Amino acid sequence: MNNLNVRFGLRDMFLDGVRPAAALIKYVNINGQSAEIDALDLKHKELNDLLRAVALQGISKVTVKNVFGQRYIGTRLYLPDPEKRLEIRISGNPGNDLGAFLNGHRIIVFGNAQDGVGNTMDDGEIIVHGRAGDIAAMSMRGGKIFIRDNVGYRAAIHMKEYPGKVPVLVIGGTAQDFFGEYMAGGIVILLGLTLKENEPHKAHYIGTGMHGGVIYLRGRVEEYQLGKEVGVRPLDDRDRAVVERYVGEFCAHFGLSAGKILQGEFRKLLPVSKRPYGKIYAY
């Protein structure tokens, strides 16, 4: 049966049949400063090409409707005027790597997001009125992400920070395992609003391999749910100010009141070492 092996060139599942931006104008409806795109028949690249085209025309507010899994929305929007910011409002279900490498723009999703929200995002805001899949905020290096409900595995994996550039991830619900895995920087806040009274968070191995940044966790979590590389501390006044600020922003986005949320018990998770595996791999 070996000779049934197929030997032929690979077809490109991303770029096959992609139409040039000029042929896509019929999917855009421009109205002054804002535009509406119907994404139903658009491929990943076509939608991003259109977003770029309307941004270059000076439009600052884009509504994208009928989104069903188009990936990388908001990436590649590096505009000639670096101060120019776009607001992209998405209705539907954006695909993986929403806002990858995002360059200061604001994305609002009315629905659930999939895996890789804000992958290596540089600056800007992503606000998800729903849940997000795995690896939310992976390698994020700046900006803010607010997710109203739960997230999947490995949220905030390898998030990082620089002097004067600290990414922020706020999750309204709970998270699954390996939350904050290999975290190297940034601020992560997990609120547990989708949990029942006294129900512990779903995540195990929280902060495994964490070596920078901070996690503020509201709600119950058992000792064994924490990874070996994190320590638990109470919040000090500086921490409280940070939590109050970002919980306030979170509540403003989703129309919630911050008072009751802030009354809950918060804990601070910090890495116990800057190089947790240094002794394992160094000779």
Add this chain to the structure above:
Amino acid sequence: MLVKRCFASERRLPAKESEACGLFGVMDITGKRFGGEMAISAMKNIKVRGNGLGGGFAVYGLYPEYRDYYALHIMFQNKMAKEQVESYLVENFNIVYDEEIPTNPDVNLFCPPLVWRYFVAPKKKGEEQALSDDDFVVSRVMYINTSIEDACVFSSGKDMGVFKGVGFPEEIAAYFRLAELYAGYLWTAHSRFPTNTPGWWGGAHPFSILDWTVVHNGEISSYGTNRRFLEMHNYYCTLFTDTEVMAYAVDLLMRRQGLPIEVVSRIFAPPLWDLIEHMEEREKKLYSTLRMVYAPLLINGPFTVIVAHQNEMFGLTDRIRLRPITAGAKGDLVFLSSEEAAIRCVCPDLDLAWTPRGGEPVVVRQGSRDHLLSLPESV
């Protein structure tokens, strides 16, 4: 001086960072049959998860008029293989009906083999009369797949069938005319992105033995261990791909040993030892026993699978969820897929969408709401 020679690869495979197969399954829990439109549109939606080197569908409730007979779907590379297989079939089975599986010649696929279906009843002789029909059929399928060149039985269950080949799934669907000719109460579908093994017709998913089918995304790094264990139970891996072990393991555990899905999924994706430590005494005992007795069937490496058989399907990921899964429900329809978008594009007004914990199965059964049992631990 030794100079290392470089050979161009026989098949061009893309860089690994974008690898990801696409899975989809939909079942009507009342058993109502429906066409393939949903499965086909969902696969179109997640087209980029495959690369055109394999697509396939499994359909249950497919041949109600022949529901008492095993439906063998067999691909042949040449006429000689067909003659050989047919003389073997006549010896071992009563063939009640056979025909070429209708295809659409206008769909341009690479090197399609001849594909034929036979509806058969076992013809057991001598000592073999003690065997169950199922065991008899498994042994004959294994014989054809290991001993007859250029032939491959890729579907062998009752009232179900697999259609697969090399191409994007929507091309395979058009080639076999799935949307116009067939209906079923359960459809699973797969878009392939082969990484470590060749893309060939027999190597497309779903993989099946009897009425068990598996579609899989990921790679099974425990393949060697699993395969050796299965060989002790007379299952032989012939298809050059890792997913095959999953189909045989399911047949062994569920059909022959009678274990329920809920236990089998704990054998494939058991909790890690340090989580077992923190369980109640009864659970601790159960999980440790399963890990020890069935260690060679632990499926290691990243995976998501959708396994189906008569009246049942389940979705499962590896225990640390290195591949994605989303479940959805709307009325009597239950969906499983690699991406939520694929479900929403065929059913925009879902009642529920959820993602279970790694290693926690979503079990969809006819006439029950068992799929909701995975909800409390989901996000």
